[in-house]
Amino acid sequence: MNNIITTNALTKEYDHKKVVNTLDLHVPEGSVYGFLGPNGAGKSTTLKMLLGLVKPTGGEIRVFGKKLSQENRLEILKQTGSLIEAPSYYGHLSGKENLRIICKLKNVPEKDIMRVLHLVRMEKQMDKKVKNYSLGMKQRLGIAAALLGSPRLLLLDEPTNGLDPAGIQEIRELIRDLPEHGITVLVSSHLLAEIDQMATDVGIIDKGHLIFQDSLVILHEHSRSRILFQTSDNEAAFRLLNTAGMSVKWETDSFYLDHVSDDIVMDAVGQCVNAGIGVFRVTEQQKSLEDIFLSLTGKQVSL
């Protein structure tokens, strides 16, 4: 698959501190790429570099296969929608007037305004002045502005900030559906659960370093499921399998096998049954994404 964004050793230094450190991002076309990391990990700085708002100290950025440079900047921005840090707006103007400004600058017909307002369910508030909007409404307006003109690439920085739970769900569904319309989304978040619910691909950044990057499926494989056994005699079964050389581990009042193939599970069950031990339940337990993050970074993620 083609990558819509590729960065090569992308680095940004502020006062000799590397905020973003030799980042090699690969965002596949047609994906929802979840860019995950704790606050201050370098997510916003990276997104701002992708838009040319912040100039890299080192490395290279390619968007749509073109090198991001002064010459290619407009060509890339034409096909990119963004919402960075917090929604931008002119408070003395209505929501609709704010979107008209973006339409002018993006050279998008104004009839597109109703479409994006409908997508974020803001039709009723469009004539109110934005300074009277709640944070959630401003956020929706920001997403609407980013969607104007159906860009090929959408960069969204913590888009569900300030939204209520129902709003968060709506925006997640909206984002999940965007690739069907030919839009690739790069969405940042410090919430694992959120990325888990909408992303197809994941990059995890911590202290400026990319510590994981692959599809969400692979991330889940990292979660290394374990097989929990519940039998008529847990202690006897544990001893039996342990002497048979299986890597069983005892936990409180039962035991489990760590990340094993189906054959080994079958073998373990067979041995228990042959020894006259009744097997009640064999259940697969997944490590949560929080556990994965903890094992990747060695620290608790903020939730």
Added chain:
Amino acid sequence: MLYRCIQAENLKLKHSVIYLAFLVIPIIPAIMGTFNYMQNLELLKSGWYSLWTQITLFYASFFYAPLIGIYCSYTWRLEHTHNNWNTFMSMPVSIVSSYLAKLVCIMKVTVLTQLWISILFFIGGKMCGLPGIFSPEIILWLLRGTLAAVTIASLQLLLSMLIRNFAIPIGIALFGSIAGMFMTNADLGNFWPYSLMMLGMNSNQNEDVLSSFAGTASFFASVILFFLLFFGCAVWWLRTKDVRS
């Protein structure tokens, strides 16, 4: 692309307070100038011409540049607040167009300001009982003052872009204008951007300061060179510096 940027800037200035400043502030130098003229009738015997020198003495020396400063600070304040720098700089329009669009909108209000001060001048003259209408050369001076305003607007736009405080650039404009009076009196007006207003408007002078060819040429050269300098600085800054919001 520039036209689209100007349309966008016009939309931003809807319902804005910029027009209130434009209406109210020029009234002050008009009243001060007219009052000064009435107080010194025995010295000022040239009718419309004398009234013009008095009104522009206050207008060009104290109000014109700070007023443009207010327009510029206001237009940048829109971008400095509510995270707008990110959007301003990530739109698919060239930096030169974005910046020129702001300048064009400022100049639009400035031309209206010039019209307004000339209307106030006319009203003041009629209130003093001056006969007929003023001589056409005053229109030339208004146009020259407007040209000088392009230079001042490019300077004030640069200052208000760099300084995120609303009042400081306006204070600089006021200080610059007062210093400009001394520079003009010392015949160094062409080297000080804020003096260009006074030179162009022919404020507080007995005869046209730019009557000679050399005078006119150096005035225009100064207007153009200062404009290119300020404009170039702004574009360079926008191209090379990181956006902070």
